Amino acid sequence: MIQAAQVASKFTLFTHHAKTFPNLVTALRNSMLRTGVFKDEKTAEEQVIQVLNFDIHLIKDFRGRRYIERITECIPVENKNEYTFDHRKEKTLEGKLDKFMDNATHYFTKITDRETYRYVNILEHIDDGYVITNKISDTNLMEMRNNMDDSDIEAFDKFVADNWHVKIKDGYEGVVPLDEPTNTKTATKSRTTRKTKA
DSSP: OHHHHHSSOSOOOOOOOOSSHHHHHHHHHHHHHHTTSOOOHHHHHHHHHHHOOEEEEEEEOTTSOEEEEEEEEEEEOOOOOOOOOGGGGOOSHHHHHHHHHHHHHHHHHHHHHOOOEEEEEEEEEETTEEEEOSOOOHHHHHHHHHTSOHHHHHHHHHHHHHHHOEEEOSTTSOEEEOOOOSOHHHHHHHHHSOOOBO
């Protein structure tokens, strides 16, 4: 399933029984390790998070009602180069050793405790309604818009502007903020209390 999602498909749908998003990533990562293709946990996890864009989590409550509890977005964490060459500017051996230790600390942190992803809830079921809690990442906003027809794009652009005050440029040119609304209180209130009955 992970391999199919990485190539030759616009999207992949599948079901799971994990209770939390981190549990889902761990379960899929462990399944990939059991196949024997991967030996390293981080490498297997990176493959998983490349295909997990959104998790739509359904729940069945004690009354027997089944509904969407939350929609979560998975955002891969980019591996940035934080090393410096400041040791060349140092005049003393002690200063050079300090800069070396800083770089060594960055290196070992990346190797042993590097986060490969973060996740945010985009939509949550609260008080019998749905509340938009976080903005979708710019990358996924552009991908979504580029796979819509003209009628969907118009409605999507309005939704994005109303809720997050941003505009998606055509193609992959980026996401830019709209001009600040004149009445900030009204705009904030409508954005945070928007609800739809389940």
